Every structure is written in C-alpha cells, then in structure tokens.
Amino acid sequence: MTTASGTAQPARRPHRGLYRELYRGPVAPDLWRAGAHLATDGLAALAGLAVLLTLVLGICLLPVALTGLPVVLLAGRALHLLAAAERARHAATGGPELPAPPLPALSASAPLRSARALATDRGTRRQAGYFLALLPLSVLTNGGAVLAWALPLTLTALPAYWSRLPDGHAVLGPLTVDSTGTALLVALAAALTGFFLAPPAVRSLRALDTALARTLLAPPRDQQLTRRVEELTESRAQLVRAVEEERRRIERDLHDGAQQRLVALSMTLGRAVSRLRKSGDDDTRQIVEQARADARAAIAELRDLARGLHPPVLTDRGLEAALSAVAARSPVPVRLDVRAEPRPPAAVESVAYFVVSEALTNVAKHARARNAWVEIRRAGDRLTVTIGDDGRGGADPAGGSGLSGLAGRVAAVDGRLRVTSPAGGPTLIEVDVQCG
Known part of the structure; x- marks a missing residue:
C-alpha cells in the first residue's frame, strides 16, 4: 500500500487487532470493572434477600390487626431504593444506564391504599424477582470469576510448591507432577490458558448479569412507551398553553400599541384627504390616499399576525x-x-x-x-x-x-x-x- 506522497506503507493485517485485543485482555479497564461488579453480586443479593424476608414478614403479620402494614410499606420502599442502587452499580461498573420504573404512590396517611398500590405495581414485582434470581446467579458469577482467575494462578505457581506437598508430587488428573520440568510445563500451560480464557469468561459472566438487570430492573417496553407518550402529551400541552398566552400578549400589545397608532394615523390621513379634495390638489391627495391604504394594509397584517402567530406568507x-x-x-x-x-x-x-x-x-x-x-x-x-x-x-x-x-x-x-x-x-x- 502507498500513501499520497508515493511512499510505501506496510499493509495492515486484520488479525493484528485481534491479537492486540487478546494481549490487552488481562489489563483492560473494562475487565477489572466487570470483575469488581461480579465480586459485589453476593452483597447485593444478600441485601435484596434481607429486604424480601422483611417484606414477607410484614405480609405474614397483616392478619394480626394489620400490625405488619408499616413493615410492608417500609420494605417496599426499601426494595425500590435497593433497586435504584443496583441500577447505579451497573452504570458505575461500565454497564448500561437502566431507566427506573415509576414509583408507586406510597403515603403514610393512606396505608391501605399504599399497600394496594405496592401489591399491584409491576415494577415492584419485577424488582423482587430480580433479587430472587440474583441470589443463585451470584453464586455462579462469584464462583465462576474465582475459578477463572484462581485456578490458572494456582497452577502457574506450581513450580514453587509441588515438592512441598505431602506426597512429594502433585496429581492433576492423568498427569503426575514429580519434577521441576513437568511443573514448569504445567505452569506455562496454566498461564497461557488464564491469559486467553479468563478475560472472556469474566466478560461472559458479566453479560449474563447485565441481561438479568435489563430484563427485570428496567421497566418493560410497553411501560417505557407509555411514559414516553405521557411526556410528549405533557410537553405538547405546555406548548399549547404557552402559545395561547403568547397570542393573548401579542394581541394585547398590538391592540394597545402599534395597532392604535396605525388607526390614528389612518384617521389623520383621512382628514388630510378631505382637505386636499376641497383644495383641488389632486396629485398630493393621491399620494396621501396611497399612504392611507398602506396604513390599512398594515393594520390587517398585524391582526393576522396576532390571530395566527405566524405571518400569512409562511402558510402561503x-x-x-x-x-x-x-x-x-x-x-x-x-x-x-x-x-x-x-x-x-x-x-x-x-x-x-x-x-x-x-x-x-x-x-x-x-x-x-x-x-x-x-x-x-x-x-x-x-x-x-x-x-x-x-x-x-x-x-x-x-x-x-x-x-x-x-x-x-x-x-x-x-x-x-x-x-x-x-x-x-x-x-x-x-x-x-x-x-x-
């Protein structure tokens, strides 16, 4: 390949980008963010489990003179706050920006109505399902991330400790490590395996975690569309109100200001026409009559502008x-x-x-x-x-x-x-x- 100046440049090879991506795998920032996210999955799952158990406890106490009602409301509020923290955790560790579902109407002055709104809210049920599913998923993600890194690292260090094992050797399936050479080969194979396989394994676990969040933490598609329609309806209503207020202001300003002055000017020109007609100065009278006609046209144009909020030429x-x-x-x-x-x-x-x-x-x-x-x-x-x-x-x-x-x-x-x-x-x- 040659440049515009005629100097030869080496051709780019497509596989170089792939190799570069593989080589930077273990040190890529997104990989460490994914690892940090997976490492905190267990804490988020335990916090969600605690809130759900509190919610169940409150529901069980409802038959006892509704003593569990405050517990239900507090647990429901805590569930939404914890879900908001989960959305923030996903965004902070390089995940997607998940929109929040609308909050149900919770009021301490109307506890029964608030509990009914909480029970019928789709977002509450989906968030409860998220934390229920996160508990077993966190076992998979935490265990998978640990195995993806710990196993290769442990085997990479095998030459340093194989001879100190109780039997004086290490057995890895069909392979017995009883010499430094064999331990070095195993360590090399483990290092290469960890270098190339651990990053995609961690990223795959993070993708699984993200898929669960997209499915249950974000509002469903129909709810998002409904909210969008509501926002558009409200913005259009605001525009209609603003246009109406502006129209009234323009009509008032034009009527009390420029329009009144033009009307007065037209009347003055009319009196001038009458006097010129009596004096017999027809040339001057025609000029004044044309000025009076222009003033009337200006009055009509101002009225059209006040009524339509845009000039007639825009429509025409x-x-x-x-x-x-x-x-x-x-x-x-x-x-x-x-x-x-x-x-x-x-x-x-x-x-x-x-x-x-x-x-x-x-x-x-x-x-x-x-x-x-x-x-x-x-x-x-x-x-x-x-x-x-x-x-x-x-x-x-x-x-x-x-x-x-x-x-x-x-x-x-x-x-x-x-x-x-x-x-x-x-x-x-x-x-x-x-x-x-």
Whole structure:
C-alpha cells in the first residue's frame, strides 16, 4: 500500500487487532470493572434477600390487626431504593444506564391504599424477582470469576510448591507432577490458558448479569412507551398553553400599541384627504390616499399576525419566503439556504420559523456578530435546522436568553435542540425534527 506522497506503507493485517485485543485482555479497564461488579453480586443479593424476608414478614403479620402494614410499606420502599442502587452499580461498573420504573404512590396517611398500590405495581414485582434470581446467579458469577482467575494462578505457581506437598508430587488428573520440568510445563500451560480464557469468561459472566438487570430492573417496553407518550402529551400541552398566552400578549400589545397608532394615523390621513379634495390638489391627495391604504394594509397584517402567530406568507409560500423576510429585517447580514421539499407539516414549519426568528433576534441582541447563517434541510422524514453566527459565543440555554423556550417549542414536536457556543464563538444551534 502507498500513501499520497508515493511512499510505501506496510499493509495492515486484520488479525493484528485481534491479537492486540487478546494481549490487552488481562489489563483492560473494562475487565477489572466487570470483575469488581461480579465480586459485589453476593452483597447485593444478600441485601435484596434481607429486604424480601422483611417484606414477607410484614405480609405474614397483616392478619394480626394489620400490625405488619408499616413493615410492608417500609420494605417496599426499601426494595425500590435497593433497586435504584443496583441500577447505579451497573452504570458505575461500565454497564448500561437502566431507566427506573415509576414509583408507586406510597403515603403514610393512606396505608391501605399504599399497600394496594405496592401489591399491584409491576415494577415492584419485577424488582423482587430480580433479587430472587440474583441470589443463585451470584453464586455462579462469584464462583465462576474465582475459578477463572484462581485456578490458572494456582497452577502457574506450581513450580514453587509441588515438592512441598505431602506426597512429594502433585496429581492433576492423568498427569503426575514429580519434577521441576513437568511443573514448569504445567505452569506455562496454566498461564497461557488464564491469559486467553479468563478475560472472556469474566466478560461472559458479566453479560449474563447485565441481561438479568435489563430484563427485570428496567421497566418493560410497553411501560417505557407509555411514559414516553405521557411526556410528549405533557410537553405538547405546555406548548399549547404557552402559545395561547403568547397570542393573548401579542394581541394585547398590538391592540394597545402599534395597532392604535396605525388607526390614528389612518384617521389623520383621512382628514388630510378631505382637505386636499376641497383644495383641488389632486396629485398630493393621491399620494396621501396611497399612504392611507398602506396604513390599512398594515393594520390587517398585524391582526393576522396576532390571530395566527405566524405571518400569512409562511402558510402561503413556505419557509424560504417567510425566512427571507426575517433575514432581510435582521441588522446582522444573514446567509439563508433552505432546501425543504416536500414542504413539512404546518406545525413543523411553524417551529422552524420561530426557532430561526428567535435565534436571529438573539444574534442581533447578544452575539456582537458580523455574519450569521441559516441552513435548513429535509432528508426523508427529518428536518434539520442549523443557525450559526461568528459572534462572541457563550450562549447558555439556562441563562434566560430565550434558548430554553426554543428547546421547549422543539420538544413539543418530538424534536431535539443542541447548542454549541464556546467562549469566543462560533455559536451553532442545531434542531432535528421529525416531519412524519
């Protein structure tokens, strides 16, 4: 193989990566994290067993004037806390980030209702099943990990102690070790076996442990989907409330401010037209009448904006035409590149429009930028919006700059907003929205 400069380079061999992975096996950080996780399986299993026994004790005491009810509630709460600790243990030792199931409603003021919620909660039953299954699994994982390392290490040290054994030799199945040469061969074979087989054995045991956690510690798929739907429903409800509040504010501001001034201007121009008609100055009258017509058109446009929260051109001609007007009004030069065919749904177009409008407003107010750019692309059922500027950077979504509101607006249509704004710039706002 030759490089662009013409110098020959040795060809890469695929098996080198495999060998390198095998050689680094015993010293790989993930292997030691897996070993630490397996070593603590027994402690987690014993803690879970203690909580489950307490829960059973409380259930057995329920017939005795409900004296076991507080024990049941405390044990149920402890079970959920212990399951949360297990999810944290898996994440801390290189395992998956497991989502937590929703907690049942437990209240000291309504113990019977809390006990019923605990008994009918799927997450509680699954977590109890996890700790029941973890007890025998911990015996397998702890024993397997010990054998995977201890047996090769013990045999590797065989040359140092074989002659001190009671019989003066060691018997390993059909093999009898009665000389230093034989002991060295056994030690070499044990070292190689441990080097190549112990790491995958430990990783396999960790994978088995992780599979159990994925199955019983995480909420089931249908529950995750239900929670996702609830989150989306709530975010959309928040958006509807925010839009309604914004619409009312805009209508009030326009009605009490700009609209009233335009109405007063139209009336003044009307009186001027009447006087010019009496004076016979037709040329000036036509100019004033045109100004009055423009004022009326501006009043109508403001009313449409207040009612619809977006300009009519967005509905009529799409994102490119609407954003061209926004870019033209921006005090910072804006390069606009819109390729969004076929047109996205109206809700997605509205979100993209207001994200760009608010972002360019922030650029003009805070960025001290010389240039800004907007790129919009549609690929399949995804619409991506990128707004950038060459300003001072340091934009913080939590700093009250309006970015948090944009994030909420994007989340309402199941989209994602990411802000990259290091000190000194440039600032990039990236939005990814599904059009389907």
